[in-house]
Amino acid sequence: MDTTNLTIESILEGYRSKKFSAVDVVSAYLERIEQHDKDLNSFITVTKAEALKEAAERDSSGDFSLPLAGLPIALKDIFSTKGIKTTAASNVLKDYIASYDATVVTRLKEAGAIILGKLNHDAWAHGSSGENSDFGPTKNPWNTKFTPGGSSSGSAAAVSAGFTPIATATDTGGSIRLPASFTNTVGLKPTYGRVSRYGVISMASSLDSIGHITKTVMDSAIVLNATAGADGLDATLHSEKPDDYTKNIKNGIKGMKFGIPKEFVSEGLSKDVSDVFEKTVEALKSLGAEIVDVSLPNTEYGIATYYIIQPSEVSSNLARYDGIRFGNKRTEFGEEAKRRIMLGTFTLSSGYYDAYYKKAMQVRTLIKNDFEKVFEEVDALIAPVSPTLPWKLDEKNNDPLAMYLSDALTVTANIAGIPSLAVPAGFAQGLPVGIQIMGPQFSEEKLFQIGYAYEQATEYYKQTPNL
Amino acid sequence: MKIDVKNVAKLANLKLTSEEEKKFEGQLGDILTYVEQLQKVDTTGVEETAQVTGLSNVARSDTTSPSLSQDEALSGAKEQHNGFVKVQAILEE
Numbered sequence: 033m034d035t036t037n038l039t040i041e042s043i044l045e046g047y048r049s050k051k052f053s054a055v056d057v058v059s060a061y062l063e064r065i066e067q068h069d070k071d072l073n074s075f076i077t078v079t080k081a082e083a084l085k086e087a088a089e090r091d092s093s094g095d096f097s098l099p100l101a102g103l104p105i106a107l108k109d110i111f112s113t114k115g116i117k118t119t120a121a122s123n124v125l126k127d128y129i130a131s132y133d134a135t136v137v138t139r140l141k142e143a144g145a146i147i148l149g150k151l152n153h154d155a156w157a158h159g160s161s162g163e164n165s166d167f168g169p170t171k172n173p174w175n176t177k178f179t180p181g182g183s184s185s186g187s188a189a190a191v192s193a194g195f196t197p198i199a200t201a202t203d204t205g206g207s208i209r210l211p212a213s214f215t216n217t218v219g220l221k222p223t224y225g226r227v228s229r230y231g232v233i234s235m236a237s238s239l240d241s242i243g244h245i246t247k248t249v250m251d252s253a254i255v256l257n258a259t260a261g262a263d264g265l266d267a268t269l270h271s272e273k274p275d276d277y278t279k280n281i282k283n284g285i286k287g288m289k290f291g292i293p294k295e296f297v298s299e300g301l302s303k304d305v306s307d308v309f310e311k312t313v314e315a316l317k318s319l320g321a322e323i324v325d326v327s328l329p330n331t332e333y334g335i336a337t338y339y340i341i342q343p344s345e346v347s348s349n350l351a352r353y354d355g356i357r358f359g360n361k362r363t364e365f366g367e368e369a370k371r372r373i374m375l376g377t378f379t380l381s382s383g384y385y386d387a388y389y390k391k392a393m394q395v396r397t398l399i400k401n402d403f404e405k406v407f408e409e410v411d412a413l414i415a416p417v418s419p420t421l422p423w424k425l426d427e428k429n430n431d432p433l434a435m436y437l438s439d440a441l442t443v444t445a446n447i448a449g450i451p452s453l454a455v456p457a458g459f460a461q462g463l464p465v466g467i468q469i470m471g472p473q474f475s476e477e478k479l480f481q482i483g484y485a486y487e488q489a490t491e492y493y494k495q496t497p498n499l
Numbered sequence: 500m501k502i503d504v505k506n507v508a509k510l511a512n513l514k515l516t517s518e519e520e521k522k523f524e525g526q527l528g529d530i531l532t533y534v535e536q537l538q539k540v541d542t543t544g545v546e547e548t549a550q551v552t553g554l555s556n557v558a559r560s561d562t563t564s565p566s567l568s569q570d571e572a573l574s575g576a577k578e579q580h581n582g583f584v585k586v587q588a589i590l591e592e
Contacts, residue, residue: 128575129574129575131567131571131572131574131575132567132571223552224551224552225551225552225554238549238550238551264559267554267557267558267559268550268552268554268557270552270554330540333536333537333540335533336533336534336535336536336537337537339530339533339534340534340537347511351511351512354512355577356576356578356584356586357575357576357584358574358575358576359575362512362513362514363514365513367519370513370515370519370523371523371526371527373511373513374502374504374507374508374511374513374523374527375527375530375531377507377510377511378502378507378527378531381507381510387538388534390547391537391538391540391542392534392537393547393548393549394540394542394545394546394547394548395537395540395542395545396547396548396551397545397546397547397548398540398542398545400548400551432526432529432530433526433529433530433533436530447551448551449551449552473551473552
């Protein structure tokens with residue numbers, strides 16, 4: 033059984049028409065992981081025995097009515113899983129077994145999903161390349177000399193390589209969208225407060241967005257149906273949500289108006305990416321959308337704002353790891369975590385708070401206002417995800433600032449709390465390029481509608497890497 | 500901007516090697532110089548944004564519900580004594 037082009041829809045259809053069983057599907061994915069993950073290093077833990085047992089139980093029940101019945105999933109190893117090791121890809125938690133499930137994990141299980149294992153990423157989700165993992169870097173399935181992007185490196189590589197149809201992920205400054213765009217997959221960073229953070233190891237609490245990576249836009253909407261909404265455990269969640277994110281997905285984009293923020297396509301964009309992006313704009317026009325140029329003037333301050341707010345919150349969240357109640361000692365923190373703890377401790381320290389943290393929170397307001405203003409004129413914004421193609425492993429490893437700057441086009445969505453959907457947009461030099469569709473807060477339904485129309489017209493999702 | 504690495508490491512409860520201290524001093528200095536560009540943004544009278552979707556005063560109802568058992572809560576603690584987490588002494592005689 034070939035898993036590389038399976039989607040949630042095609043798997044459920046196969047189950048319901050008895051074309052194949054859950055054991056067939058789960059075994060096929062496990063076999064592919066066994067065969068190829070040694071080259072990619074996308075998994076930290078594979079829960080083979082449990083997955084096969086659950087698949088057999090699903091088959092014997094014969095009940096495939098649940099929205100994700102018998103669907104294999106893999107979880108970024110920052111999602112707490114009861115009874116399964118949860119490492120945050122750090123030596124601090126290398127032997128930690130969580131005693132409860134994250135809300136997202138509970139909801140995916142209740143929807144019928146079967147966990148294949150836990151995925152690699154930059155430790156504590158700190159990074160843009162996956163190379164900060166204490167469990168070794170993940171490789172890009174399209175070319176193993178290149179990074180798959182981070183921090184959700186394993187999530188993107190595993191979906192792209194056909195190891196799982198669904199991977200959970202987190203996005204604090206681009207950690208879902210960047211790896212999705214580097215691997216020809218679909219990555220959703222939902223609105224802040226759309227999906228519960230409960231049980232997901234916190235990075236920067238005012239920015240963390242809990243999302244997922246899938247092969248197609250339809251699959252992304254189906255997963256959000258299961259994960260979105262209040263749980264009584266995360267106080268930042270909004271209680272109202274659409275009944276079904278797939279309801280209007282096929283309605284097309286005729287008559288919609290999209291803005292291209294000029295600050296996202298100005299100097300600094302590589303020619304490879306800008307060539308692909310030009311074709312994207314043409315494709316959207318031919319689907320009946322109107323395209324206008326817009327301006328988000330405070331975009332240039334995005335990275336500076338982010339690299340004050342985020343490390344400040346990181347230093348506070350990582351203070352709890354003392355090796356007493358669980359986990360190992362603070363000496364086990366890797367270099368990037370230490371760097372961010374140091375930076376955040378400094379920017380929050382007495383005498384510096386106003387100049388750094390308070391100032392950044394004010395600029396955050398200006399960045400948020402920029403978005404609100406343009407969304408009065410346009411339905412959504414279209415932009416590249418990354419200013420460059422994927423880079424080679426080791427290329428930026430010794431220059432933290434250069435690594436930070438690779439998130440220039442993604443951090444502002446987190447700062448403003450808006451949703452953004454990354455969708456495959458083609459290839460250059462054999463490497464994938466992605467675009468992102470950004471909308472007002474809680475506009476995920478419309479982003480899926482736009483993404484679906486574009487994806488169905490371009491069909492890049494049908495291309496898979498040769499392993 | 501130069502950062503007093505030794506003092507910040509102490510505040511952060513991190514033990515750094517002298518090699519790390521030197522490395523971080525340079526790298527953190529570069530990053531701080533970069534983020535200082537915010538000083539040129541005029542933020543007079545601009546409110547700070549902490550909660551980005553505008554929620555405030557969210558509270559849950561004051562009811563009890565099942566929670567972790569003592570065994571579950573202790574399952575990750577490496578040092579235990581009589582059902583408690585064992586910690587280093589803070590006070591000396």
